[in-house]
Amino acid sequence: MANTLTYNQLLTVFNNIGNDHLQIKRVGNGMIEDVNTFSPKDVNFPIMWVTPQSAQLGRNSLLYTFRVLVFDIDDEDDDHRNEILSDTLSILNDIIVQLNNDDDDYYVSNTPTAIPFTQRFVDYCSGWYADVEIEVAIMNARCQVPTI
16 A cells, blocks of 8 residues: 545545446445435436445554445336346446455455345335445554644
């Protein structure tokens, strides 16, 4: 790990991955409660959403946990649920692969487990989420502390 990445810089990493992916139509981040206002029925799907879960404050590193969700909207009769679950799992895997190969400034320190969900957020949304742990080094930690 070469440089210390901030929370905002990590969100930019996620946004870039999502915006570059040909299947993802919208990318957002924030608290999980914000998904409902971000994803009304009349927008394009699938959506990638990133929400912070925790940050472990270490002596020489920060360990962030982000929940990454990828979901799509189905018809009212759930005709395409299995297709949506298949596609969104593939997209989520693509995101994890990109995170693992993308940069020397951070690394994914866990093997994320994908969890399916249905009927969440906007009516008839289905998809997958995974908690991703990203570790970043704190370079020259003592020199960066603002003191009098």
